[in-house]
Amino acid sequence: MTAPYTGGWQCGQIRYEIRAEPLTLYACHCKECQKQSSSAFGMSMPVPRDAVVILQGQPKQWKRVSDSGREVSCLFCEECGTRLFHNPARNTKITNVKPGTLDNTSWLKPVGNLWTRSAQKWVIINEQMINYEAQPSEFTQLFEQFQIE
Template sequence: MTEPRAPFAGGCACGHVRYEMASEPMIVHGCHCRWCQRESGASFAVNALIEADRVKVTKGDVAEILTPSLSGIGQRFARCPKCQVTLWTNYLAMRGGLGEVVRFIRVGTLDDPDPFSPDVHIFTSTKQPWVILPPDVPAFEEYFVIKDVWSTESLARSAVLHEAVGTPAP
C-alpha cells in the first residue's frame, strides 16, 4: 500500500466547504483536555497542526467564530456557515506566538483521515478513563517540550514561522 500524497482534501458534512492541505502536517495531537472534550462533544480531539498558508479553501467559505478558551485569549473556529462543522481552529494563545499562522485541522474532516493518527497524546491527566492510549505513542499529562517531540523537519518548518512572526523558535 502506498502512502497518500499531498494535497490532502477535506470538507464539511454538507459539502459547502472544501479545502486542501498542501503538505503533511507538522504534527498530529490527540488532545484530551476538558476544553477539547466539550468543544468536540467527543472524548478527545485529533488536530493536525499545519501552516495556515498551506491550507486553501477550494470551495465555499468559512465562518470564523471566536470562542472562550482556558487562556482567556480565545480560540477561533473556522466552520461551515451552513452545517456548522468545525474544519479547523486557531489557538490564539498558542505557545510561541504562532496562533495566527498555524491551523489545527480537525482530522475527521479530511476525506481520508486514516493516515493522520496522533503522533502524541496531550493533557492525558483529564482523558476519559476508558480511553486506552497506544503504548508506542508518546503521551503527556499536560503539554510537552516541543523540541523533544517534534521531528527535525517539523522544527525547521516551525522555525520559519517563528522568524516570520518575530518570535524565538523553541
C-alpha cells in the same frame, strides 16, 4: 500520502485543500476538545497556515480561550456546524486541522496525547506514545516523531 490533501464539511458546503505536509498529529483530551467533538477527545493536525486554501464556501469563525489560557480562533460551517480549523493566536504560522474532515483518513496515525489528566477514565492512553498531562510548552518531540506512511 503526499500533499495536497483535500477535505470538507459534513454538508459539502465548504471544501478545502492543504498544500503542504502536516507537521504532526495528536489527540487532545482537554474538556474543550471533548465538547467540540462530542466525544472523548479531539484530533489536531498542525499544518502551515498559508498552506490551507478554502476552495469552496466560507467558514464562520468564533474565538475562545483554551484550557491553557490561550486564545484560539475556531472555524466551522454555519450550515452543519462541522468544526474544521483552529488557529492559535500564539502561533500565527500554524493552523490545527481537524483531520476527520479529510477525504482520506486511512493514513492518519497520531503520535501523542495532550491533556491526559482530563482524559475520560475509560480511555486507554498508549504509554508508547508521547503523552502530556496538560499543554506542552513546545511541540518539538511531537514534530520529530511524526511520519506519514
